Amino acid sequence: MKISVTVNGTLYEREVEPRTLLVYFLREALGLTGTHVGCDTSSCGVCVVVLDGDRAVKSCTMFAAMADGHDITTVEGLVQGGKLHPLQQAFWDCHGLQCGYCTPGMLMTSYALLKHQPNPDEPAIREALAGNLCRCTGYQNIVKAVQQAAAETNAPAPEPVAT
Amino acid sequence: MNLQYSGHEEIPAGREVVWAFINEPRNVAGCMPDVLESTVVDAHTFDAVVQVAVGPVRGKFKFHVVLDPQSGGDRMNMKISGGGLGSVVDLTAGSDIAAAPGGGTTLDWKATATMRGPVAAIGGRVIDAQAKRIITTTFENVKTRLTASPPPVAAG
C-alpha cells in the first residue's frame, strides 16, 4: 500500500507492506538509523519518535501505514540550522548518555515532554521517561540534562504552554 | 509448567448417547473453542488448527488429538499434543461417564496441561485462565451440543 508521511519536514511517498512497523520504515526505507530497536515487547523505548509535533510514540508499536498523512520527527530532525537542540546540548553537557543506544528515544520523549510541560520538576521528568529504559546511566544525569534544557529553552523566550 | 483442572457436567441425555457422541472425532473437534479447521485422521484421531491469543503469543497452534475410549464405556481418555510459535502444549484429559438418576449422564473430568516455550514464560496469570477456558469450554460444549439438538444417534 502507498503512504505519504512527512519525516523531519520532508514529505515521503512510499509503497509499504501493511505489516511494516514504523520503526523499520524509518530505518530501512528512509535510512534514518538513529531510531533503534531494543526489545520485542514495546518495553524499552529506544524507538521513540515524535508524532505530529508533540506526541512521543514507540515506533515499534505503530505500523507505517498508521503514520499515513502524519508528521514524524526523529532524532535526526532535532538539529536546526546546524545547531544542536538544547536537549542534545544538555545530554552532552550533563553526561546524559554512555553507550548512546537509548539516547535518541530519551531525546524524543524529552522533546515531547517539554512541548507540554516547559518547566517540569524531577518527578515529572522521571514519570515522563518511565517508558524509556537505560542500562548505562542510572537516569540521574538524564534527568539533570532535561532540567538544563528546560531552563535553557525557557530563559530567553519562554514557549507558550501547549496542552 | 503443569496446570491441573477438573470439572463436572450433567448432560440431559442417556449414557450411550453421550458415549457415542464423544467417540466421534468430528463431534469432539466441534466442541473445542477457536478451531479454525479440523481434519479427521482415523476413527479415534483428528488434527485441529486453533487460534491462540495469549499475551504476546498470538497465532495458530496445531494440535493432534487422540481419543482413547476405555472398554466398558464408562471412561474416555484424551491426549492432545501440539503447539506453534515455538511453544509446545501437551494436554491429557480423562472423564468418567456415569448414568445419572433421571436418565441423564454425568461427566467428571480431570485434565493436566504441560506448557513449554514462550507460552509458558507468560506465566500462570494469563495461561492458567486461557487453558482453563479451553478445557472447560470443550466439556461445556459437549453438554450444549447434546442439549440443544437431538443427538444424531438415537438412544436405545
Add this chain to the structure above:
Amino acid sequence: MSTTAEPTPDKYSLGQSMKRKEDPRFIRGAGNFLDDIVLPGMLWLSIVHSPYPHARLVKIDKTAALAVPGVVAVLTGEDLAAHNLAWIPTFHGYDKQMILAVGKVLFQYQEVAGVIATSREIAQDAAELVDVEYEPLDPVVNPFQSREDKIILRDDRENKTNHIYHWEVGKRDATDAAIAASDVSIKERVVFQRCHPAPLEPCGIVADMDAATGRLTLYLTSQAPHAHRTVVSLVTGIPEDKIHVISPDLGGGFGNKVPVYPGYVVAAAASVVIGVPVKWIETRTENLTTTGFARDYHMDVEIGATKDGKVTALKVTTVADHGAFDAAADPTKYPAGLFGIVTGSYDFANAFTELDAYFTNKAPGGVAYRCSFRVTEASFAIERGMEILARKLNMDPAELRLKNFVKKEQFPYPSPLGFVYDSGDYHLTLRKALDMIGYDELRKEQAEKRKRGELMGIGISTFTEAVGAGPSKHFDIMGIKMFDSAEIRVHPTGSAILRAGTKSQGQGHETTWAQIAADELGLDPQNIMVEEGDTDTAPYGLGTYASRSTPVAGGAIAMAARKIREKARKIAAHLLEASVDDIEWENHAFHAKGLPGKAITMQEIAFAAYTNPAPDSEPGLEATFYYDPPNLTFPYGAYIAVVDVDPETGFVKVRRFLAIDDCGTVINPMIVEGQIHGGLTEGFAIAFMQEIAFDESGNNLNTNFTEYLVPTSLETPHWETSSTCTPSPHHPIGAKGVGESPNVGSPAAFVNAVMDALAPLGVTHIDMPLTREKVWRACREASTA
C-alpha cells in the same frame, strides 16, 4: 623553533571532567550500531529454537520452510557437522558447545536450525515452518538435582556424570579447625541468582565473505574483536589474515558481548557457503534465553569469630549451575574466576573456599556481568556473611568491619587465598562514608522507629575487587596471555591517532584514552583521535570486560606515550642543542637544564620529527606498547543504603544510597561518576527485580522485558557519590578501574539494609531478588509465627 613554555591548559590534564568526544554522533542519532549496517545483496538469518529443555531430536523437516519464496537455505546441525562446525570449543577450551543441535537439545530455546532468506520477515516466517520432531526427556533444572547423576545430560562426554569440575583454594583443615574452635560462628546459604546483562542493543553479526579477495569480514557486537578473530581462525582453519573483525558502536555490553554465539557461527558459515553477506540480529527473547547468563552460584558461607568480634576463619562452599555446556567466561587457569577474593576487605588468618560446577538443562554462559570473573558473587557472599555475623555478635556492622579491615600499613597485603592486594585505606573510606551519611543519627532514628514498629534498615557493603586481568604468568584465555596494547602515532602538526586492543561499550574510551595520552604527551586531547574495534588496524588486545581496560590498556597507553616521550627527548635535545641528559619534562613540555624560560612543546617536536629529525634517530613519532601488568588492581569502596520497608505491601523504599569509591587515580571524574550511577542501578535491579528463573519443567520464565525487569527512571533511587584516592603503586598512572565496582558492591548493601529493617521480625536472610512478594511473605510469616 623554541618558544616560551606554554604548558597544556589544566583542563586537558588527567583528572578533569572533559566532555565526551564520542557524544556528538550519538546525540545526533549518527552512531553506527550493528543493525545499522546494510550491505548490498545481504540475506537474513532467523533461528529456530527448541521449546523443550531436554529432548532427543527425532527429525527436522525443512520442506515447508524451503518452499517459501525468498528462502535461500535452511541449515541444521547435520549440515554444520559436514563442515565440522556443529560443535565449537567453549571459552576456556575445557568443553565444547553445540552451534545447532545434533542428536539432543539440552536447554529450552537451544538453537536447532537456521533459516536464511532475502528479508528479516521472510526468514522469521519460514523459521516457524521448520517442522522439528522431538522426543521429550526429563529435564534437570537445578544443580542439586544434577549432582545426583540420575539423569546424565551430556552423553557426548567421556565421563558419564553431570559434575564438571571441583576447584578449591586455601587451607581446609586449618579453616575447619579455626571455625570449630571459634567463640561465635555463622553459617548461611546465600544464592546469587541467575541473571542477565541485557544490554539494550542485542547481539548481532553481518558476515561478509568476499569471494574475490577470499576475505571474511565480520561486523560483530564484540567486546573482544581480536580474540574473536583468533577463535574464528582456529575453529574454521581460515588464515587469520583473511579474517577482518569490525566491532562497531556497541549499545552496551556488560559481558554479554564477550562469548561467541551460535548465531554468529551460522551467519558466518552461511556467508562463506553462499558467498553473500548474511545478517543476524538477536531478538530480545533470544538475548535473554540463549546468550550470556551470569552468576547462578549457591554459596554456603561460614565465618568464625572471637566473642569480641575479631574474625578468625572463613569458609565458602559453592555449588555452581553452569547450564548445558561449560561455557563460563573465565581465564583458563581460573575455572571459578577470581572467586578467591572472597575474603574481601578483611584480615582472615584462615580461609578456604571450594566449588563444584554442574551441568543442567539451562542456557550455557556464566559471563562476568559487569564483573571481574566471579568477584561479584564473592563480594556478595562475604558482605552478607559479615552482616549476619554482626547480628549474631550483637555488634554494629560498621564497628565489626572497622575491627577486621586489612590495615593501611599491611599493603601490599598477601591474602590467605593467594592475592596480593596493591593498596587501600579501608578505615578512611568507611569512616568518610559513615560521616557523610550521618550514620549515628540514622541509627538513632532507626531506634526511635523500631519503638513505633516501623521497619527502617541501614545496610553497609565494604567490598574489595580484584580486576585488571591480567599478569601473563597467571592469566590467559585459550593460551593467549591477557596483556593489552596501544599504538600512538603523532602527526606532523601535533594531533595524533591512538589505537587500542580494547573496545568501549559506553565507558567513554574515546575520551579517557585521549586524556591519558594527552597528559603524558602534552597534546590537546581534543586532537587525539581514538580508534578501537577494527582488527586490521588496532594492535592485538584481549578486549574490554572484567574492568581490565584502564588497568591493562590504560597502562599500555601511558607506556606507549612514554616511549614517544623518550624519542621526543632526543629531538628536543637536538633542537635545543643540549645534551639528552640535560633535557627535562616538566609542565607538559621539554626544558633544557640551565635554560629557564625556554621550552619545546610536543607539537613542535612532532613537526620536527617529520621535517628536522635528530641525526641519529629515524623520522616519525610513533610507538606501540604491549603492557603485561605486574599484578591485578584492587579497587574498593564503602557503600551505605538506607531503606524503609512497608510490611503491608512488601515495598522497599531506598531512601538514600551513598557510594564512596576508591579506584586510585581518576582519569575523568564525570565519567567515573557516570559509571557508578549506572553500576548502582544494575546492582539495584539485581537486588530487587532481576532473575532468569525456571519452573520445574525447565521452562525459562523471564524471556522478555515484561518478565525480566530493567528498572525505569521511576524506581531508580537518587545516587550520592564521593571518593577517596589510594593510587595503585604498580600501575603507570596509579589507576585501578571502576566500571564494575558499583555493580559488585551494591547488591549486598541493598540486601543488608532490607535484612536490617526486618531484623526486629527475626528475618536473617532472603535470597535475591527481593521482590515485593518475597518481602511481604517474610513479614507476614514473621508476624504470624
